[in-house]
Amino acid sequence: MSISLHEALLYSKGKSGVCHCELCPRNCVILPYAKHVETHRNIKHVETQNSRVETHCKASLHKENIGFCGTRVNIEGKLYAINYGRITSLAVDPSEKKPLYHFLPGGKLLSLGSFGCNLRCPNCHNWEISQTSSLIHSRPEVLDSLVENFSEISPAEVVSQAVTYDCSGIAYTYNEPTVFVEFALEVMKLAKKAKLKNVWVTNGFFSESAFERIAPLVDAFNVDLKSYDQHFYQSHCKASIVPIINNLKNIKKAGIHLEITTLLIPGLTDKKNILRGIAAFISRQLSPNVPWHLIGFYSPISWQMQDWESSNEKDLETAYKIGKEEGLRFVYASYSGQSEITGGVISKAANTYCPNCGELNIERLGYEVERFDENGTCFKCGQKLFILDKDL
Ligand code: SF4
Numbered sequence: 001m002s003i004s005l006h007e008a009l010l011y012s013k014g015k016s017g018v019c020h021c022e023l024c025p026r027n028c029v030i031l032p033y034a035k036h037v038e039t040h041r042n043i044k045h046v047e048t049q050n051s052r053v054e055t056h057c058k059a060s061l062h063k064e065n066i067g068f069c070g071t072r073v074n075i076e077g078k079l080y081a082i083n084y085g086r087i088t089s090l091a092v093d094p095s096e097k098k099p100l101y102h103f104l105p106g107g108k109l110l111s112l113g114s115f116g117c118n119l120r121c122p123n124c125h126n127w128e129i130s131q132t133s134s135l136i137h138s139r140p141e142v143l144d145s146l147v148e149n150f151s152e153i154s155p156a157e158v159v160s161q162a163v164t165y166d167c168s169g170i171a172y173t174y175n176e177p178t179v180f181v182e183f184a185l186e187v188m189k190l191a192k193k194a195k196l197k198n199v200w201v202t203n204g205f206f207s208e209s210a211f212e213r214i215a216p217l218v219d220a221f222n223v224d225l226k227s228y229d230q231h232f233y234q235s236h237c238k239a240s241i242v243p244i245i246n247n248l249k250n251i252k253k254a255g256i257h258l259e260i261t262t263l264l265i266p267g268l269t270d271k272k273n274i275l276r277g278i279a280a281f282i283s284r285q286l287s288p289n290v291p292w293h294l295i296g297f298y299s300p301i302s303w304q305m306q307d308w309e310s311s312n313e314k315d316l317e318t319a320y321k322i323g324k325e326e327g328l329r330f331v332y333a334s335y336s337g338q339s340e341i342t343g344g345v346i347s348k349a350a351n352t353y354c355p356n357c358g359e360l361n362i363e364r365l366g367y368e369v370e371r372f373d374e375n376g377t378c379f380k381c382g383q384k385l386f387i388l389d390k391d392l
Protein backbone atom coordinates (compact mmCIF):
# COMPACT_ATOMS: atom_id res chain seq x y z
CA MET A 1 0.00 0.00 0.00
CA SER A 2 1.56 3.29 -1.00
CA ILE A 3 -1.22 5.83 -0.39
CA SER A 4 -0.97 8.26 2.54
CA LEU A 5 -2.82 7.18 5.66
CA HIS A 6 -4.43 8.91 8.62
CA GLU A 7 -5.33 7.08 11.82
CA ALA A 8 -9.10 6.56 12.15
CA LEU A 9 -11.19 7.86 15.01
CA LEU A 10 -13.62 5.81 17.08
CA TYR A 11 -12.28 2.32 17.13
CA SER A 12 -10.97 0.00 19.79
CA LYS A 13 -8.21 -2.55 19.67
CA GLY A 14 -8.97 -6.19 20.36
CA LYS A 15 -6.85 -9.32 20.64
CA SER A 16 -4.34 -10.28 17.93
CA GLY A 17 -4.42 -6.86 16.28
CA VAL A 18 -8.13 -6.91 15.51
CA CYS A 19 -9.80 -3.46 15.30
CA HIS A 20 -13.43 -2.84 16.23
CA CYS A 21 -14.79 0.17 14.37
CA GLU A 22 -17.26 2.19 16.44
CA LEU A 23 -18.04 4.89 13.90
CA CYS A 24 -21.32 3.46 12.71
CA PRO A 25 -23.79 0.86 13.99
CA ARG A 26 -22.36 -1.76 11.69
CA ASN A 27 -19.45 -2.15 14.17
CA CYS A 28 -17.14 -3.88 11.71
CA VAL A 29 -14.55 -6.23 13.12
CA ILE A 30 -11.49 -5.65 10.93
CA LEU A 31 -8.55 -8.03 10.87
CA PRO A 32 -4.96 -6.77 10.61
CA TYR A 33 -3.32 -7.39 7.28
CA ALA A 34 0.14 -8.01 8.71
CA LYS A 35 -0.95 -11.61 9.16
CA HIS A 36 -1.61 -11.90 5.47
CA VAL A 37 1.81 -10.41 4.75
CA GLU A 38 3.38 -13.15 6.87
CA THR A 39 1.38 -15.84 5.09
CA HIS A 40 2.33 -14.37 1.77
CA ARG A 41 6.01 -14.20 2.73
CA ASN A 42 6.00 -17.77 3.92
CA ILE A 43 4.41 -19.11 0.83
CA LYS A 44 6.22 -17.05 -1.78
CA HIS A 45 9.42 -16.16 0.00
CA VAL A 46 11.73 -16.24 -3.00
CA GLU A 47 9.37 -14.40 -5.21
CA THR A 48 8.79 -11.52 -2.77
CA GLN A 49 12.29 -11.25 -1.32
CA ASN A 50 13.25 -8.19 -3.33
CA SER A 51 9.83 -6.61 -3.50
CA ARG A 52 8.86 -3.50 -1.58
CA VAL A 53 6.78 -4.28 1.51
CA GLU A 54 4.08 -2.03 0.09
CA THR A 55 3.81 -4.21 -2.96
CA HIS A 56 3.22 -7.51 -1.29
CA CYS A 57 1.03 -5.87 1.37
CA LYS A 58 -1.17 -4.71 -1.46
CA ALA A 59 -1.09 -8.08 -3.09
CA SER A 60 -2.27 -9.77 0.07
CA LEU A 61 -4.90 -7.28 1.22
CA HIS A 62 -8.19 -9.06 1.83
CA LYS A 63 -11.69 -7.80 2.39
CA GLU A 64 -11.36 -8.85 6.06
CA ASN A 65 -8.78 -6.05 6.43
CA ILE A 66 -11.20 -3.37 5.17
CA GLY A 67 -14.39 -2.05 6.75
CA PHE A 68 -17.71 -2.52 4.96
CA CYS A 69 -17.62 1.15 3.87
CA GLY A 70 -14.29 0.65 2.09
CA THR A 71 -12.70 3.61 3.88
CA ARG A 72 -11.01 1.98 6.91
CA VAL A 73 -8.09 -0.42 6.74
CA ASN A 74 -6.43 -2.30 9.60
CA ILE A 75 -2.66 -2.25 9.23
CA GLU A 76 -0.83 -4.16 11.91
CA GLY A 77 -3.47 -3.49 14.55
CA LYS A 78 -4.05 0.19 13.81
CA LEU A 79 -7.10 1.42 11.93
CA TYR A 80 -6.55 3.99 9.19
CA ALA A 81 -8.94 6.22 7.26
CA ILE A 82 -7.74 5.92 3.69
CA ASN A 83 -10.04 8.72 2.49
CA TYR A 84 -8.63 11.50 4.69
CA GLY A 85 -8.46 14.68 2.58
CA ARG A 86 -9.31 12.75 -0.57
CA ILE A 87 -12.04 14.74 -2.21
CA THR A 88 -14.09 13.53 -5.13
CA SER A 89 -16.36 16.56 -5.45
CA LEU A 90 -16.10 20.21 -4.43
CA ALA A 91 -18.66 22.76 -5.61
CA VAL A 92 -20.61 25.82 -4.54
CA ASP A 93 -24.27 24.81 -4.16
CA PRO A 94 -27.34 26.67 -2.97
CA SER A 95 -28.70 25.51 0.42
CA GLU A 96 -31.79 24.39 -1.48
CA LYS A 97 -29.79 21.72 -3.27
CA LYS A 98 -28.95 19.81 -0.04
CA PRO A 99 -32.03 20.14 0.33
CA LEU A 100 -32.36 22.68 3.14
CA TYR A 101 -35.22 25.16 2.73
CA HIS A 102 -35.27 26.61 6.25
CA PHE A 103 -31.55 27.01 6.76
CA LEU A 104 -29.85 29.92 5.01
CA PRO A 105 -32.55 30.12 2.29
CA GLY A 106 -30.93 31.30 -0.92
CA GLY A 107 -27.48 30.99 0.71
CA LYS A 108 -24.36 29.44 -0.77
CA LEU A 109 -22.61 26.39 0.69
CA LEU A 110 -19.24 25.03 -0.35
CA SER A 111 -20.12 21.37 -0.73
CA LEU A 112 -17.61 18.57 -0.52
CA GLY A 113 -17.66 14.82 -0.72
CA SER A 114 -15.11 12.05 -0.48
CA PHE A 115 -15.81 8.40 -1.30
CA GLY A 116 -17.38 5.34 0.33
CA CYS A 117 -20.63 4.62 2.14
CA ASN A 118 -21.81 2.46 5.01
CA LEU A 119 -25.04 1.51 3.18
CA ARG A 120 -25.57 -0.34 -0.11
CA CYS A 121 -28.73 1.16 -1.62
CA PRO A 122 -29.18 0.01 -5.25
CA ASN A 123 -31.14 3.22 -5.93
CA CYS A 124 -28.17 5.47 -5.04
CA HIS A 125 -27.88 8.52 -7.30
CA ASN A 126 -24.27 9.26 -6.27
CA TRP A 127 -23.08 5.71 -6.63
CA GLU A 128 -19.90 6.55 -8.56
CA ILE A 129 -18.41 7.96 -5.36
CA SER A 130 -20.44 6.16 -2.70
CA GLN A 131 -20.22 2.62 -4.00
CA THR A 132 -16.46 2.59 -4.33
CA SER A 133 -16.98 0.88 -0.97
CA SER A 134 -18.62 -2.06 -2.65
CA LEU A 135 -15.87 -2.18 -5.27
CA ILE A 136 -13.00 -1.89 -2.76
CA HIS A 137 -14.59 -4.41 -0.45
CA SER A 138 -15.11 -6.98 -3.15
CA ARG A 139 -11.85 -6.30 -5.03
CA PRO A 140 -9.26 -5.01 -2.52
CA GLU A 141 -6.57 -5.06 -5.21
CA VAL A 142 -8.12 -1.96 -6.84
CA LEU A 143 -7.79 0.09 -3.65
CA ASP A 144 -4.47 1.81 -4.38
CA SER A 145 -5.17 2.82 -7.95
CA LEU A 146 -8.70 3.94 -7.18
CA VAL A 147 -7.80 6.03 -4.13
CA GLU A 148 -4.80 7.62 -5.82
CA ASN A 149 -7.12 9.05 -8.47
CA PHE A 150 -8.87 11.30 -5.95
CA SER A 151 -7.24 14.66 -5.34
CA GLU A 152 -5.95 15.59 -1.89
CA ILE A 153 -6.78 18.81 -0.14
CA SER A 154 -6.11 20.19 3.36
CA PRO A 155 -8.83 21.35 5.80
CA ALA A 156 -7.41 24.90 5.63
CA GLU A 157 -7.70 24.92 1.82
CA VAL A 158 -11.37 23.92 2.01
CA VAL A 159 -12.15 26.75 4.43
CA SER A 160 -10.17 29.24 2.39
CA GLN A 161 -12.15 28.26 -0.74
CA ALA A 162 -15.43 28.71 1.15
CA VAL A 163 -14.34 32.24 2.09
CA THR A 164 -13.08 33.00 -1.42
CA TYR A 165 -16.41 31.97 -2.96
CA ASP A 166 -18.34 33.98 -0.39
CA CYS A 167 -20.14 30.96 1.03
CA SER A 168 -22.08 31.11 4.28
CA GLY A 169 -21.09 27.59 5.22
CA ILE A 170 -19.66 24.22 4.25
CA ALA A 171 -21.75 21.13 3.50
CA TYR A 172 -20.42 17.59 4.02
CA THR A 173 -22.42 15.81 1.37
CA TYR A 174 -22.45 13.84 -1.92
CA ASN A 175 -21.33 10.65 -0.15
CA GLU A 176 -21.99 9.73 3.49
CA PRO A 177 -19.96 12.15 5.66
CA THR A 178 -19.81 9.68 8.56
CA VAL A 179 -17.23 7.66 6.65
CA PHE A 180 -14.98 10.73 6.20
CA VAL A 181 -15.55 12.04 9.72
CA GLU A 182 -11.83 12.51 10.49
CA PHE A 183 -11.41 15.02 7.69
CA ALA A 184 -14.83 16.62 8.17
CA LEU A 185 -14.12 17.29 11.86
CA GLU A 186 -10.90 19.12 11.04
CA VAL A 187 -12.65 21.22 8.41
CA MET A 188 -15.58 21.91 10.74
CA LYS A 189 -13.31 23.20 13.51
CA LEU A 190 -11.61 25.64 11.13
CA ALA A 191 -14.96 26.61 9.60
CA LYS A 192 -16.27 27.60 13.02
CA LYS A 193 -13.24 29.84 13.56
CA ALA A 194 -13.96 31.49 10.20
CA LYS A 195 -17.60 32.01 11.26
CA LEU A 196 -18.93 29.58 8.67
CA LYS A 197 -21.84 27.21 9.26
CA ASN A 198 -21.49 23.43 8.99
CA VAL A 199 -24.13 21.31 7.28
CA TRP A 200 -24.23 17.52 7.52
CA VAL A 201 -26.17 15.71 4.76
CA THR A 202 -26.43 12.14 5.96
CA ASN A 203 -28.17 8.77 5.89
CA GLY A 204 -28.32 9.00 9.71
CA PHE A 205 -26.54 5.67 10.16
CA PHE A 206 -23.85 6.73 12.63
CA SER A 207 -23.03 5.68 16.19
CA GLU A 208 -23.85 7.66 19.31
CA SER A 209 -20.12 8.23 19.83
CA ALA A 210 -19.90 9.71 16.34
CA PHE A 211 -22.84 11.96 17.08
CA GLU A 212 -21.14 13.20 20.27
CA ARG A 213 -18.10 14.21 18.20
CA ILE A 214 -19.93 15.97 15.39
CA ALA A 215 -22.94 17.49 17.15
CA PRO A 216 -21.09 20.42 18.78
CA LEU A 217 -19.84 21.52 15.36
CA VAL A 218 -22.88 20.94 13.13
CA ASP A 219 -25.41 23.75 12.57
CA ALA A 220 -27.86 21.85 10.37
CA PHE A 221 -28.62 18.28 9.43
CA ASN A 222 -30.49 16.93 6.47
CA VAL A 223 -31.18 13.28 7.22
CA ASP A 224 -32.42 10.78 4.68
CA LEU A 225 -35.26 8.80 6.22
CA LYS A 226 -35.69 6.31 3.42
CA SER A 227 -38.60 4.35 4.84
CA TYR A 228 -40.38 3.56 8.06
CA ASP A 229 -39.95 -0.15 7.52
CA GLN A 230 -37.13 -2.13 9.12
CA HIS A 231 -37.48 -4.83 6.47
CA PHE A 232 -36.80 -2.29 3.71
CA TYR A 233 -33.69 -1.00 5.49
CA GLN A 234 -32.42 -4.54 6.02
CA SER A 235 -33.05 -5.96 2.59
CA HIS A 236 -32.49 -2.86 0.45
CA CYS A 237 -29.83 -0.83 2.32
CA LYS A 238 -28.17 -3.59 4.38
CA ALA A 239 -28.78 -1.52 7.50
CA SER A 240 -31.21 -1.02 10.38
CA ILE A 241 -33.68 1.79 10.90
CA VAL A 242 -33.33 1.72 14.71
CA PRO A 243 -30.13 3.79 15.09
CA ILE A 244 -31.40 6.25 12.46
CA ILE A 245 -34.59 6.88 14.42
CA ASN A 246 -32.53 7.33 17.61
CA ASN A 247 -30.17 9.74 15.89
CA LEU A 248 -33.08 11.81 14.61
CA LYS A 249 -34.43 12.08 18.14
CA ASN A 250 -30.97 13.01 19.45
CA ILE A 251 -30.52 15.71 16.82
CA LYS A 252 -33.85 17.23 17.80
CA LYS A 253 -33.05 16.92 21.52
CA ALA A 254 -29.73 18.69 20.94
CA GLY A 255 -31.61 21.61 19.36
CA ILE A 256 -29.78 21.36 16.03
CA HIS A 257 -31.63 22.45 12.90
CA LEU A 258 -33.09 19.39 11.17
CA GLU A 259 -34.73 18.71 7.81
CA ILE A 260 -35.66 15.26 6.54
CA THR A 261 -35.64 13.82 3.02
CA THR A 262 -37.47 10.80 1.64
CA LEU A 263 -36.88 9.45 -1.86
CA LEU A 264 -40.06 8.02 -3.36
CA ILE A 265 -39.09 4.78 -5.09
CA PRO A 266 -42.17 3.37 -6.86
CA GLY A 267 -43.42 0.20 -5.20
CA LEU A 268 -40.80 0.37 -2.44
CA THR A 269 -40.88 3.61 -0.46
CA ASP A 270 -43.98 5.29 -1.86
CA LYS A 271 -46.51 3.00 -0.17
CA LYS A 272 -49.12 5.06 1.62
CA ASN A 273 -48.79 3.31 4.99
CA ILE A 274 -45.01 3.75 4.96
CA LEU A 275 -45.25 7.43 4.07
CA ARG A 276 -47.89 7.94 6.73
CA GLY A 277 -45.58 6.22 9.24
CA ILE A 278 -42.71 8.58 8.38
CA ALA A 279 -44.89 11.70 8.46
CA ALA A 280 -46.52 10.72 11.77
CA PHE A 281 -43.12 9.99 13.32
CA ILE A 282 -41.75 13.39 12.26
CA SER A 283 -44.88 15.23 13.31
CA ARG A 284 -45.44 13.56 16.67
CA GLN A 285 -42.04 12.42 17.84
CA LEU A 286 -39.83 15.16 16.43
CA SER A 287 -41.84 18.27 15.59
CA PRO A 288 -44.50 19.33 13.07
CA ASN A 289 -42.11 22.19 12.21
CA VAL A 290 -39.41 19.87 10.83
CA PRO A 291 -39.43 20.32 7.03
CA TRP A 292 -40.06 17.12 5.07
CA HIS A 293 -38.63 16.90 1.54
CA LEU A 294 -40.16 14.39 -0.86
CA ILE A 295 -37.93 13.63 -3.82
CA GLY A 296 -39.02 11.79 -6.93
CA PHE A 297 -36.85 8.82 -7.93
CA TYR A 298 -35.22 9.05 -11.34
CA SER A 299 -34.10 5.53 -12.24
CA PRO A 300 -31.69 6.20 -15.19
CA ILE A 301 -29.10 7.73 -12.84
CA SER A 302 -29.39 5.02 -10.16
CA TRP A 303 -26.68 2.50 -9.29
CA GLN A 304 -28.52 -0.78 -9.92
CA MET A 305 -32.13 0.17 -10.67
CA GLN A 306 -31.93 1.70 -14.14
CA ASP A 307 -34.80 -0.49 -15.33
CA TRP A 308 -37.04 0.48 -12.44
CA GLU A 309 -39.96 2.82 -12.89
CA SER A 310 -39.30 6.51 -12.08
CA SER A 311 -41.66 8.55 -9.87
CA ASN A 312 -44.41 10.57 -11.46
CA GLU A 313 -46.16 13.71 -10.35
CA LYS A 314 -49.10 11.78 -8.91
CA ASP A 315 -46.77 9.88 -6.52
CA LEU A 316 -45.33 13.16 -5.27
CA GLU A 317 -48.77 14.69 -4.90
CA THR A 318 -50.07 11.73 -2.86
CA ALA A 319 -47.05 11.82 -0.55
CA TYR A 320 -47.34 15.60 -0.17
CA LYS A 321 -50.97 15.29 0.89
CA ILE A 322 -50.12 12.56 3.42
CA GLY A 323 -47.50 14.83 4.98
CA LYS A 324 -50.05 17.61 5.34
CA GLU A 325 -52.72 15.26 6.71
CA GLU A 326 -50.30 14.09 9.41
CA GLY A 327 -49.87 17.67 10.58
CA LEU A 328 -46.52 18.58 9.06
CA ARG A 329 -46.39 22.31 8.49
CA PHE A 330 -43.64 22.39 5.88
CA VAL A 331 -43.81 19.71 3.20
CA TYR A 332 -41.87 20.07 -0.05
CA ALA A 333 -41.83 17.96 -3.19
CA SER A 334 -39.52 17.88 -6.18
CA TYR A 335 -37.90 15.54 -8.65
CA SER A 336 -34.33 14.45 -8.27
CA GLY A 337 -32.58 16.29 -11.08
CA GLN A 338 -33.95 16.31 -14.54
CA SER A 339 -37.72 16.75 -14.70
CA GLU A 340 -39.54 20.01 -14.21
CA ILE A 341 -42.72 20.15 -12.19
CA THR A 342 -45.26 21.84 -14.34
CA GLY A 343 -48.71 21.70 -12.83
CA GLY A 344 -51.10 20.63 -10.09
CA VAL A 345 -50.48 20.89 -6.36
CA ILE A 346 -46.84 19.96 -6.81
CA SER A 347 -45.99 22.91 -9.06
CA LYS A 348 -45.98 25.05 -5.93
CA ALA A 349 -44.56 22.46 -3.58
CA ALA A 350 -41.14 24.07 -3.44
CA ASN A 351 -42.49 27.29 -1.93
CA THR A 352 -42.75 28.15 1.76
CA TYR A 353 -46.23 29.19 2.80
CA CYS A 354 -47.17 30.52 6.23
CA PRO A 355 -48.75 27.64 8.18
CA ASN A 356 -51.03 30.15 9.92
CA CYS A 357 -52.41 32.47 7.21
CA GLY A 358 -51.29 30.60 4.06
CA GLU A 359 -49.39 33.55 2.52
CA LEU A 360 -46.45 32.85 0.23
CA ASN A 361 -43.27 33.79 2.11
CA ILE A 362 -40.49 32.16 0.08
CA GLU A 363 -40.86 31.48 -3.62
CA ARG A 364 -38.55 28.98 -5.31
CA LEU A 365 -38.20 28.48 -9.03
CA GLY A 366 -35.48 25.88 -9.54
CA TYR A 367 -32.73 27.28 -7.35
CA GLU A 368 -33.92 30.88 -7.71
CA VAL A 369 -35.16 32.02 -4.33
CA GLU A 370 -37.26 35.08 -3.62
CA ARG A 371 -37.98 35.95 0.00
CA PHE A 372 -40.91 37.96 1.32
CA ASP A 373 -40.62 36.88 4.97
CA GLU A 374 -39.49 39.30 7.64
CA ASN A 375 -36.46 37.84 9.39
CA GLY A 376 -37.91 34.34 9.38
CA THR A 377 -41.46 35.34 10.29
CA CYS A 378 -44.53 35.70 8.06
CA PHE A 379 -44.67 39.17 6.57
CA LYS A 380 -48.45 39.21 6.97
CA CYS A 381 -49.29 37.67 10.36
CA GLY A 382 -45.90 37.42 12.11
CA GLN A 383 -46.01 33.60 12.42
CA LYS A 384 -42.59 32.05 13.03
CA LEU A 385 -41.42 30.09 9.97
CA PHE A 386 -38.58 28.25 11.75
CA ILE A 387 -35.89 29.62 9.46
CA LEU A 388 -32.24 29.98 10.42
CA ASP A 389 -30.23 32.68 8.70
CA LYS A 390 -26.48 33.27 8.81
CA ASP A 391 -26.42 35.59 11.78
CA LEU A 392 -28.89 33.59 13.91
S1 SF4 B 1 -19.06 0.39 7.80
FE1 SF4 B 1 -17.21 1.64 7.99
S2 SF4 B 1 -17.77 3.21 9.49
FE2 SF4 B 1 -19.26 1.53 9.72
S3 SF4 B 1 -18.40 0.20 11.29
FE3 SF4 B 1 -17.73 -0.60 9.29
S4 SF4 B 1 -15.71 0.33 8.99
FE4 SF4 B 1 -16.74 1.51 10.58
Ligand SMILES: [Zn+2]
Pocket: 354, 355, 356, 357, 358, 359, 378, 379, 380, 381, 382, 383
Ligand atom coordinates in the same frame (compact mmCIF):
# COMPACT_ATOMS: atom_id res chain seq x y z
ZN1 LIG C 1 -48.91 34.31 8.07
